[in-house]
Amino acid sequence: MKSLRILQGLVLVCILLVPVVIFLFLRTFGNNQYDIPVLFQNGVEDPLNDCNMVESGQHYIPDFTLTDQDGVLRGKSEMAGKITIVDFFFTSCPSICPIMSTELERVDDAFRDDEEIQIYSISIDPEFDTPEVLSEYAKLHMATPGKWFFLTGDKSLIYNLARCGFILPTIDGKGQPEEFVHSDKFALIDGEGRIRGYYSGTNREDVDKLILETKILLHGTK
Template identity: 35%
Template sequence: MSPKKVLMLGILLLVPIFLFLFLKGFGTNHYSLPTYYPAINEATESPIIRNGDTVFQKIPDFRFVSQEGKTVTQTNLNGGVYVANFFFASCQDVCKKMSAQMVRVNEAFRNTPQVKLISYTVDPERDSVSVLKRYAEMYQADPAKWLFVTGPKKQLYTLAQNGYKVSAMQAPGTIPNFIHSEKLILVDKEKHVRGIYDGTDPQEVDRLITEITVLLHSYQQDEK
């Protein structure tokens, strides 16, 4: 065998070893999700740094009503991570696609109490508690796991735009219609946004499911 062939064979034999070492030392054990939206100092228009670390914005507190007619606040989502989206019940296209993908997330973590879901209506004038309850039942949503909430329109839109940084507004015209984001947003225990996904794309939702698992694993590692 020529020296060139011996060298090539040696490289091929070493590749699996290097791959194993890479995955063990630098792969999933060290993979972490980004944190979105640094807090901004309004005076300097620059990110806020505290003790050498960037300070990130948190999803602000809110107070809405669920499909069960119960008050919902951030405390209902404490102790774990959650996935949020914005929709309206009479939406015939995008919202149905998003809700179908939210079902996938719900099923993937049905037995994981640290994962919850919350869907905010952008059409509170028509999406009453009873309407949300029927909509939730269509997707077999357990109210202990997946919340559908309504409340004052201004508060819902402000939360979407300033909290989650996604669009939510009533479209111009006489026919009631709404402009809202198609994104699913992953929020961690500290109420920081850790992932943004196209809620109509199954591959993006596959990534969401994987990254929820990564985030939960990071908490487990921190507890050891």
């Protein structure tokens, strides 16, 4: 009888301790945040002066205007206040571009109903990738209208934008698909025009991370 009372007492103590344990757990871990870095807070190094860049503080995406698959002008001003995922590609790419565009289909689908998220796919072969060509490519990849934009325009502007704005290596192939060089990275840009991360567009796990971190930015955890 005595042992039963002791057992009942221990059970009661355990029950009373549960709220205390939960409180301590939440106090210890409940305020943890998933921090997404702001890249290039001290500017971008430009040792060869290729970009004619003089920055003493935070690097921002520069102003630019290109033409989308519907013939509409679109650029930096349309990025303000939105989260933009950016890649550089070309429609005749024989290697990584099809994989990257297929992965962006997943990103597009994940944020189909979020008006604050958009995608810019910028062609590095603008002489071939006219708005008409990009329109067909958009249909091929089931791009959500008004969300996933395929952009073309002045070649020198695009290459300068890739290298000096988004800090991604890009080499002109002079019309030869096998000779073009560009990064497989997707760049995550916040509503202020700051680069928040790079993710391999040919790696499914990296794209999953991009989707996660985009959701975190969307819900205001910075």
